[in-house]
Amino acid sequence: MSSSDQSPMGVALENQLENSNWWIREALLAIGLVVIILGSMWLSTGKFPPMVVIESTSMMHNEEGAIGVIDPGDLILVMDTDRAEIVTFAEATDSENDNFGYESHGMPGDVIIFKKNGGTQTPVIHRAILKAISNESGGWDIPGTNQRNVDSVTIEIDYECSSYHGGKFFLRIENWEPPHEGFLTAGDNNGCMIDQPAANGHGGGSGLFADGQPVLAVKEEWIVGVASAEIPWIGAIKLFASGTHDKVTQNTWINLTSVIFVIVTLPLMFDYLSWSSSDEEE
Numbered sequence: 001m002s003s004s005d006q007s008p009m010g011v012a013l014e015n016q017l018e019n020s021n022w023w024i025r026e027a028l029l030a031i032g033l034v035v036i037i038l039g040s041m042w043l044s045t046g047k048f049p050p051m052v053v054i055e056s057t058s059m060m061h062n063e064e065g066a067i068g069v070i071d072p073g074d075l076i077l078v079m080d081t082d083r084a085e086i087v088t089f090a091e092a093t094d095s096e097n098d099n100f101g102y103e104s105h106g107m108p109g110d111v112i113i114f115k116k117n118g119g120t121q122t123p124v125i126h127r128a129i130l131k132a133i134s135n136e137s138g139g140w141d142i143p144g145t146n147q148r149n150v151d152s153v154t155i156e157i158d159y160e161c162s163s164y165h166g167g168k169f170f171l172r173i174e175n176w177e178p179p180h181e182g183f184l185t186a187g188d189n190n191g192c193m194i195d196q197p198a199a200n201g202h203g204g205g206s207g208l209f210a211d212g213q214p215v216l217a218v219k220e221e222w223i224v225g226v227a228s229a230e231i232p233w234i235g236a237i238k239l240f241a242s243g244t245h246d247k248v249t250q251n252t253w254i255n256l257t258s259v260i261f262v263i264v265t266l267p268l269m270f271d272y273l274s275w276s277s278s279d280e281e282e
Contacts, residue, residue: 051075052113052125053235057247058187059125061106064251069106069188070125070227072247073236073256078113078225086110086226088183090130090144093158097144104227107188111227114185116210118222124208125227126185126195129157129171132178132217140178152177153199161192173199182217233259 054074065071087099092108094100104110105127113125132153133141139149147153152175159171171192173184176199185195194200197207197214208215233256239245 051077051231052123053238054125055122055239055244055247056187058189059105059111059127060189063249065249066106067232068230070111070230071232071249071252073233073239073245073249073252075231075235076113076125077228077231079228080225081220081223084110084226084228086112086128086131086183086223088128088130088144089159090142090157092144094144099144105188105230112183112185112218113224113227114183114218115222115224116208116215117213118219119210121210123224124185124195126187126190128218129159129184129186129194130173131183132181134178134181159186159192179216180219182219182222185218 052075054070054072054076057072059070060072061069065073070076087102087104087110089107089109091097091099092102102108107127109127109129111125111127113123115121115123130142130144133143135141135149137149139151140153141148142150142153142155145155145157147155154174154176156170156172161169161171171186171194173194176184176196179198184199186193187195193207195208195215196217197209198216200207233252236245236248236252236256239248
């Protein structure tokens with residue numbers, strides 16, 4: 001029976017089935033695409049979930065945010081530590097070190113995601129400034145610096161800070177006695193405040209605390225992963241849904257809206273052009 005011989009009810013039913021099939025096909029394609037993307041990220045990073053959403057402003061480099069640095073609402077891929085050797089700021093700025101010149105997310109050195117004192121609180125994503133390593137003599141070595149076999153660490157690092165009086169000074173650590181091997185960390189936007197209070201000899205701030213206790217040098221086993229590629233703006237959707245979007249900048253919302261518009265519009269335009277071409281052929 002040709003379509004011209006069908007009753008109006010039959011034509012309407014056929015159109016309804018076609019529309020239902022179209023939505024089912026689109027839904028399956030979307031789900032399949034998400035599975036492929038997440039699977040690929042898992043394989044490449046060795047972590048699942050393979051990304052984190054940034055909530056705070058502690059890693060921002062300017063008030064409006066920028067691509068290439070870590071801003072609220074960004075998605076950051078997390079590389080497993082077995083697949084990435086952590087390069088500290090001190091090593092990346094030492095002209096005699098093999099990692100001299102290495103940068104990640106807008107500054108020298110790697111950014112790591114770690115649990116404060118190994119606890120269950122929300123992990124922190126900050127830059128690894130230096131690492132204390134114990135040597136066979138019982139002292140401490142700091143790669144990327146001249147500190148070798150020392151009992152305590154006193155050093156000025158080529159990490160420029162701003163003072164309240166408009167001047168400049170460099171990050172200084174004085175008489176820090178490492179409690180164990182581990183990293184000193186800091187947020188790029190935290191005014192040169194070291195996360196570990198015991199290392200804040202320069203008076204830049206009090207550092208971080210966990211359950212009322214000062215955060216200690218970050219042990220290897222406390223590290224969740226190393227910050228890898230950035231996917232800007234998309235994570236703001238999750239922050240909005242959870243009610244934690246107060247730090248997201250206006251620029252991020254504008255850019256996110258543009259991205260969503262393009263994602264929604266392109267498939268519709270493609271389908272419209274396909275239908276138009278089919279109608280012309282008929």
